[in-house]
Amino acid sequence: xxxAEEPRxxxxxxxxxNSKTVNERVTLNLPASTPLKRLFEDVxxxxxxxxxxxxxxxxxxxxxxxxxxxxxxxxxTILDAGFEPGKKNFLHLTDKDGEQPHVMPEESGTADExxxxxxIGPLPREGSIGCTNDYVSQSYSYSSVLSKSETGYVGxxxxxxxxxxxxxxxxxxMTPEFRxxxxxxxxxxxxxxxxxxxxxxxxLFVLLQTSKKRAI
Numbered sequence: 001x002x003x004a005e006e007p008r009x010x011x012x013x014x015x016x017x018n019s020k021t022v023n024e025r026v027t028l029n030l031p032a033s034t035p036l037k038r039l040f041e042d043v044x045x046x047x048x049x050x051x052x053x054x055x056x057x058x059x060x061x062x063x064x065x066x067x068x069x070x071x072x073x074x075x076x077t078i079l080d081a082g083f084e085p086g087k088k089n090f091l092h093l094t095d096k097d098g099e100q101p102h103v104m105p106e107e108s109g110t111a112d113e114x115x116x117x118x119x120i121g122p123l124p125r126e127g128s129i130g131c132t133n134d135y136v137s138q139s140y141s142y143s144s145v146l147s148k149s150e151t152g153y154v155g156x157x158x159x160x161x162x163x164x165x166x167x168x169x170x171x172x173x174m175t176p177e178f179r180x181x182x183x184x185x186x187x188x189x190x191x192x193x194x195x196x197x198x199x200x201x202x203x204l205f206v207l208l209q210t211s212k213k214r215a216i
Contacts, residue, residue, distance in 0.1 A: 007032045009078055013043055014059060015093045017100050021047075022130035032079040040072045047093065054101040059092035069094075069160075098213045154208045155215035174209050 011028040015021040056070035074080035083089045156166040185198045
């Protein structure tokens, strides 16, 4: 009887991570006692993303009203977190830590490893610091590229009016002859990797080709 009388909270979620979904809305009508953890689980199930790979922000229509992500690990109920029963509670689903949400894998079979292309690029030099994790051996396929965005390309963050340099770097990266020639360059053993322009360009191009982030 008390459950039947419990107020309901209407949540309207806008997925802003993809141009194909930005105009769509997902609605959830939840009991006011629903924990925040369950809210994230329900949203993940509804939109088909892996739980924990996205953030939820307060939103009002197309405007984000609070850029602080809702705490998924909080023990609060949605009522305690500020959701209002009887009203429309707008939320924006956004990237988490700069990475696009991971799509829930399909249950039907697994990908054939032999059918995937193996990425070939420069390996980290001995003694290089802070670069090893960028070159973890991985399978690289066209389908995996598309999962990071609808375009399949990785952008460069504008670090205070560096758009002219970013444009040049992207142009060089998209020129196969230049990119392949760059990958063949071998540095000198005594050379400091952090001060080597060819090595840093190699590292940047590998991240542009393999990173799952929208921009690096």
